[in-house]
Amino acid sequence: MTDKTDTGYQVLARKYRPDTFADLVGQDAMVRTLKNAFEADRIAQAFILTGIRGTGKTSTARIIAKGMNCVGTDGKGGPTTEPCGSCEHCVAISEGRHVDVMEMDAASRTGVNDIREIIDSVHYRAASARYKIYIIDEVHMLSTSAFNALLKTLEEPPAHVKFVFATTEIRKVPVTVLSRCQRFDLRRIEPEDMIALLQKIAKAEGGQIADDALALITRAAEGSARDATSLLDQALGNGAGETTADMIRAMLGLADRGRVMDLFELVMKGDAAGALNELGSQYADGADPMAVLRDLAELTHWISVIKITPEAVEDPTVSPDERERGRDLADKLPMRAMTRMWQMLLKALEEVALAPNAMMAAEMALIRLTHVADLPAPEELVRKLQNTPPPPAAPAGGGGSPAPQGGGTTTSAGASQPVHQTAPTGPTAHGGAATALALDSETALTRYVTFESVVALIRDHRDVKLLVEVESTLRLARYSPGRIEFVPTENAPNDLATRLAQRLQLWTGVRWGITLVNEGGGQTIAEVRDAERLAQEAVAREHPMVKAVFDAFPQSKISAIRTPKDIEAEALVEALPEVEDEWDPFE
Secondary structure, rough: OOOOOOOOOOHHHOOOOOOHHHHHHOOOOHHHOOOHHHHHOOOOOOOEEEEOOOHHHHHHHHHHHHHHOOOOOOOOOOOOOOOOOHHHHHHHOOOOOOEEEEEEEEOOOOOHHHHHHHHOOOOOOOOOOOOOOEEEEEEOOOOHHHHHHHHHHHHOOOOOOEEEEEOHHHHOHHHHHHHOOEEEEEOOOOOOHHHHHHHHHHHOOOOOHHHHHHHHHHHHOOOOOHHHHHHHHHHHOOOOOOOOHHHHHHHHHOOOOOHHHHHHHHHHOOOHHHHHHHHHHHHHHHOHHHHHHHHHHHHHHHHHHHHHHHHHOOOOOHHHHHHHHHHHHHHHHHHHHHHHHHHHHHHHHHHHHOOOOOEEEEEEHHHHHHHOOOOOOOOHHHHHHOOOOOOOOOOOOHHHOOOOOOOOOOOOOOOOOHHHHHHOHHHHHHHOOHHHHHHHHHHHHHHOHHHHHHHHHHHHHOOOOHHHHHHHEEEEEEEOEEEEEEOOOOOOOOHHHHHHHHHHHHHOOOEEEEEOOOOOOOOHHHHHHOOOHHHHHHHHHHHHHHHHHHHHHHOOOOOOOHHHHOOOOHHHOHHHHOOOOOOOOOO
């Protein structure tokens, strides 16, 4: 990496820009491939470099151009992956003034006319260098017509022409262009390599910066060397002396990661008051509410990954104390709580970005997070519902006894004495409680004179499962208001009588007697309803052609039957309307 000296100040991202493949950080696979290609003299006519911002795409394109045109210090060298940096071609390319290496920004020159200039100039040989090289940055910004105009030249360029494309949006480049290029994907720079690069630059600049401060810069750069060097440039210019992690946090508007973990623990404990106090304290210290929630989301992801892959805790950008706390949190917290936290934080980040007051939105998000932190899992809720006994049914009479019908001697399940012994009977008993309850029960049952009214009651309450079972598996034997006797079909559920009794008591407020019998049952409601269709199927099965089909295909089923009346009705619907008077076009 060459230290370029200019009369004016030069930002670190330009001053320490890679000059050779050895200076490229974290791109070993690409460098190895290019070195082998150059050594074997198998240099492609077009390269396309893709990757996120700041990973060295344009720098790599210039290094490739220098390697192709370098002649060495003696002026007799050939293409190499180790350009000398001192010959006239290397110097001119580094300074951006070489006449045979043309850089074009496709973001500002997107049309066919711009590409036509390239097409017209490729036929002329290089003025002084070995190759004429076209570097097109942000190539995905070219228009469709521009791409199409470039295809023929890109596929069969003259021997002295090379193309190098760079883009951050490889998916926007047409596949017809990609198929004509040799593609290299530049990776994000690993944290270890990034920290080493920043330490090297800081030492060269004579700056002092703490290791945890470099870790914060590396995390904020997200794998981009240009972002990292720009942040380092800003950090070194903050003031004299050693740059600390607190200074970097203040510069980036970040919260202390240890305090973020404190806030995370308060949220997961359900301590809303403590979480709001901690957020307010961080906000007073200069932390951005959006940055705090983003740090919480990052921490949630990190802990979730640790639960799956414990070796992920060995992150070089995280201090040993934070690693230990992260390992403990991963052991304590269930994955369902982490996934719920992640989903809610994503929603909270959207709300904070749109809210007129970011702090208020962040506080509301923390309140929601703390209130759902201790919610049981769905399987726990199901288990509790299964283990909880059903609530006692609403009694039709006092003391839990069933309502006597007609003043009889019906007794309660837990009573040892008849009801008529505890309440007066006869004409003088109209003011008694038992007689009043009996009259209420009789009044309630008068609305269900027939079994069809019971089926209508089930339909009104939209209990689809019970309705289907009653209509298809219950053969009614005897019915009276408050009492049902039926014969179950073969596929009837074992608890049909119990569930039917519970539902009717819940809906009517009166205890129903549901009894299973062995004989006397009629057809089910479904059989009665489908009797006509079944009769038509029986007649159809007797037809010789239908018989032949079933003999050949025993598993066949009759899906639909259309009678002559049905066909006639369909024809009437589809027929054109009759016109009363013919229309004469000459009238």
